[in-house]
Amino acid sequence: MAIDRDRRRTLSALGAGALTASPLARAAEAFFPGPPPGPRSAPAGPTVAVARRPGLVGARDVLDPAKLADGLGAAVARAVGESSPVDGLRRLFEPTDVVGIKVNCLGGAGVSTRPEVAHELARWLQAAGVPANRILIWDRSDRELSAAGYTLSDGPGVRVRGTGVDWDRRLTEWGPSASRFARAMVEDLTAVISLGRLKDHGLAGVTLSLKNWYGTVNNPNKLHAEGCAPYVPHLVAHPLIREKLRLSIVDGSTGQCHGGPGRAPNWDWPFHGFLASTDPVALDTVGWRTLEAQRKRVGLPTLAAEERAPRYIAGAAKLGLGVDDPARIEIAEV
Amino acid sequence: MARPRGPSGVNAPERRMFLAQLAGSCTACALAGMGPGDAEAADRGRQDPAMGLTSIEEGGLNPHPARWYEKLPDSWVQCGLCPRGCRISDDERGTCGVRENRGGTLFTLVHSRPCTIAVDPVEKKPFFHVLPGSVALSLATPGCNLWCKACQNWEIAQARPEQIPTRTLTPAGAVQLARRQGAPLIACTYTEPVVFAEYVLDIAVAGRATGVRTVMISNGYIQEEPLADLCQEIAAYKVDLKGFDPVFFEEHCGGKLPAVLDTLRRLRKHGIWTEIVALIIPTQNDSVAEIRDLARFVRDDLGDEVPVHFTRFHPAYRLANLPSTPVATLERCRDVAMGEGLRFVYIGNVPGHPGENTYCPGCGEVLIQRLGMAVIRNRLKGGACPDCHRSIPGIWS
Numbered sequence: 001m002a003i004d005r006d007r008r009r010t011l012s013a014l015g016a017g018a019l020t021a022s023p024l025a026r027a028a029e030a031f032f033p034g035p036p037p038g039p040r041s042a043p044a045g046p047t048v049a050v051a052r053r054p055g056l057v058g059a060r061d062v063l064d065p066a067k068l069a070d071g072l073g074a075a076v077a078r079a080v081g082e083s084s085p086v087d088g089l090r091r092l093f094e095p096t097d098v099v100g101i102k103v104n105c106l107g108g109a110g111v112s113t114r115p116e117v118a119h120e121l122a123r124w125l126q127a128a129g130v131p132a133n134r135i136l137i138w139d140r141s142d143r144e145l146s147a148a149g150y151t152l153s154d155g156p157g158v159r160v161r162g163t164g165v166d167w168d169r170r171l172t173e174w175g176p177s178a179s180r181f182a183r184a185m186v187e188d189l190t191a192v193i194s195l196g197r198l199k200d201h202g203l204a205g206v207t208l209s210l211k212n213w214y215g216t217v218n219n220p221n222k223l224h225a226e227g228c229a230p231y232v233p234h235l236v237a238h239p240l241i242r243e244k245l246r247l248s249i250v251d252g253s254t255g256q257c258h259g260g261p262g263r264a265p266n267w268d269w270p271f272h273g274f275l276a277s278t279d280p281v282a283l284d285t286v287g288w289r290t291l292e293a294q295r296k297r298v299g300l301p302t303l304a305a306e307e308r309a310p311r312y313i314a315g316a317a318k319l320g321l322g323v324d325d326p327a328r329i330e331i332a333e334v
Numbered sequence: 335m336a337r338p339r340g341p342s343g344v345n346a347p348e349r350r351m352f353l354a355q356l357a358g359s360c361t362a363c364a365l366a367g368m369g370p371g372d373a374e375a376a377d378r379g380r381q382d383p384a385m386g387l388t389s390i391e392e393g394g395l396n397p398h399p400a401r402w403y404e405k406l407p408d409s410w411v412q413c414g415l416c417p418r419g420c421r422i423s424d425d426e427r428g429t430c431g432v433r434e435n436r437g438g439t440l441f442t443l444v445h446s447r448p449c450t451i452a453v454d455p456v457e458k459k460p461f462f463h464v465l466p467g468s469v470a471l472s473l474a475t476p477g478c479n480l481w482c483k484a485c486q487n488w489e490i491a492q493a494r495p496e497q498i499p500t501r502t503l504t505p506a507g508a509v510q511l512a513r514r515q516g517a518p519l520i521a522c523t524y525t526e527p528v529v530f531a532e533y534v535l536d537i538a539v540a541g542r543a544t545g546v547r548t549v550m551i552s553n554g555y556i557q558e559e560p561l562a563d564l565c566q567e568i569a570a571y572k573v574d575l576k577g578f579d580p581v582f583f584e585e586h587c588g589g590k591l592p593a594v595l596d597t598l599r600r601l602r603k604h605g606i607w608t609e610i611v612a613l614i615i616p617t618q619n620d621s622v623a624e625i626r627d628l629a630r631f632v633r634d635d636l637g638d639e640v641p642v643h644f645t646r647f648h649p650a651y652r653l654a655n656l657p658s659t660p661v662a663t664l665e666r667c668r669d670v671a672m673g674e675g676l677r678f679v680y681i682g683n684v685p686g687h688p689g690e691n692t693y694c695p696g697c698g699e700v701l702i703q704r705l706g707m708a709v710i711r712n713r714l715k716g717g718a719c720p721d722c723h724r725s726i727p728g729i730w731s
Contacts, residue, residue, distance in 0.1 A: 106425055106426065107423075107424065107425045108425060141496065144425075164496065164497075165496065165497050165498075165499075167497060171488070171651070171652075173652060177481075178651075178652050201423075202410065202421065202423050203421070203423075218492075218493060218494065218497055219431065219492055219493070219494070221427050221428065221429050221430065221431035221494065222429060222431070222481050222492070222588075224429065225429075225588070258408075259408040259409075259410075259423075260423065261423050261425070261426060262409060262410075262423040262424025262425045262426060262435070263424060263425075264408045264409070264424075266408075267408075
């Protein structure tokens with residue numbers, strides 16, 4: 001069992017493993033012309049699955065349930081290299097895991113991870129064998145979860161709650177900072193999914209899957225200097241996150257290309273899709289480009305021109321958290 | 335994952351921590367004839383709705399319109415309280431973690447919501463030239479705008495307000511509580527009063543009408559306008575000058591040293607009684623050159639009669655690996671500062687050291703003899719030396 005888990009982690013870390021004959025590996029081989037890499041070669045580039053379903057966001061900002069299931073499912077399945085989201089999640093998670101789905105609810109409804117998306121994922125986790133009472137959908141506060149449309153629950157079934165005052169007593173030093181982690185992250189969860197939102201961030205440039213982890217420490221307000229560049233990479237590199245992170249997803253049903261992280265309705269647009277990857281750096285790289293493309297469409301300057309390019313993505317790559325070189329990332333439109 | 339909750343709805347460990355803070359650092363229990371073991375009783379006794387003093391509440395936020403900020407497009411705001419000038423998106427907070435943008439309006443979340451209330455000797459602040467031997471009702475709300483690696487109170491200073499048990503205490507209630515405890519002073523302290531400046535200001539206004547004076551124990555990281563507003567109402571300001579090397583200050587505290595020096599100059603301009611504390615950390619900020627520069631700045635820019643306290647560091651927070659400051663280092667700092675002409679230089683956190691005493695710069699005699707936080711003997715007569723009649727600066731009555 002331990003070997004299986006290590007293998008899964010290796011695959012997860014690689015995004016596309018040279019040791020497997022999965023569709024992901026085949027895609028990676030196609031991406032890199034020439035003979036397939038041997039076991040000691042540099043790992044193949046990761047895959048970022050992008051699933052767009054026109055009409056996903058309907059009137060009054062309501063998601064079409066069938067398109068949600070189809071689009072999100074296709075993204076998750078492709079990101080993991082399986083034929084269905086349930087098979088994909090079964091590959092990443094054990095029935096004995098306690099799985100946390102970290103959503104981003106800053107800004108309230110309209111600019112937060114949608115509850116329907118998080119719960120769809122939770123349903124597939126259950127279908128993959130993870131009992132409902134071992135699944136937690138969480139963010140930093142009950143208030144923010146409620147404002148984003150979540151119904152709080154301590155069970156039975158899937159739990160939905162904010163970490164609130166429930167912080168680990170110990171001070172954890174990491175990179176340039178020191179924090180208290182959410183107690184759930186320290187004591188309870190054995191595996192986590194980052195489920196962020198596709199949006200701009202006025203200080204950091206963008207907030208997608210990597211920066212979503214700010215919601216797991218008690219002092220995010222202390223971590224925004226220098227565009228978050230010194231902080232995001234080291235935080236995600238902390239073993240409490242890095243060793244538990246199996247999958248990263250961005251809810252792109254609606255994106256917001258400017259004015260974030262709070263809601264700025266003038267700058268949102270229906271992207272009608274989802275992005276998913278086992279490589280959070282690659283995912284954020286693609287998400288950033290997606291936001292830049294929309295900024296260009298509406299006549300906004302680039303984030304670099306506004307001196308807020310998300311430098312933390314490159315920093316995360318340097319720490320070995322994933323790949324930020326677009327040339328090495330396979331974007332799989334599914 | 336649910337934790338046991340006390341009758342007030344507060345997680346039991348959190349409530350115990352709050353009570354420990356009350357009992358551990360306060361003389362209120364002693365004044366009331368209670369020991370730390372009676373903290374629960376003390377807590378019950380402090381639940382007095384007439385003073386606006388409520389029981390401990392979990393995650394209690396009290397959104398109160400902030401005073402110093404500017405509105406920006408797209409519902410952003412720019413805080414004008416501290417030199418960071420945080421640009422804050424809707425639903426986000428500034429670096430301090432206690433000022434939140436809600437729909438384009440900035441709120442302080444900690445007004446009237448202290449997390450710690452105690453009655454301390456004024457010498458603990460330390461103020462050595464303000465009503466020696468008196469006590470100060472001392473309070474703090476969560477939060478700070480710096481993140482000093484040696485922070486002694488990081489559990490409350492580096493937290494967001496919803497993470498710390500607090501209670502409601504209105505400004506008028508604070509004044510009433512101070513009077514009940516026989517405290518002529520209210521000290522805004524422990525964390526960083528700059529981040530609860532609106533509360534400080536309202537306390538000071540409420541206290542002025544009844545003769546209770548308000549003092550701040552602060553890092554001095556504040557912009558000009560809010561400082562000017564506070565200086566209209568407060569009686570004294572103690573500045574923690576955490577170092578005199580800008581690089582050290584930025585790396586150690588996450589701030590810019592010149593802003594603190596500006597605050598000190600402005601306090602002088604406003605005529606606010608000011609004392610300075612320099613926490614001396616071994617190998618970090620204890621060089622002779624740095625201490626000399628600090629002393630010269632005080633002498634030349636503030637005046638040679640501004641008291642300077644060199645206090646002993648003890649391992650804490652992110653500097654738990656360092657030893658306590660050798661007493662000899664503090665003595666060297668004192669010698670250097672006095673050699674540069676400063677008149678009132680103290681050694682702190684070394685109970686019984688002669689450097690705790692106030693000496694007359696005229697004749698050299700002991701004027702105020704201290705032992706730790708206690709005043710053993712106060713020989714001042716009308717704010718002057720009884721022997722040579724030299725006037726001693728401070729607030730003596």
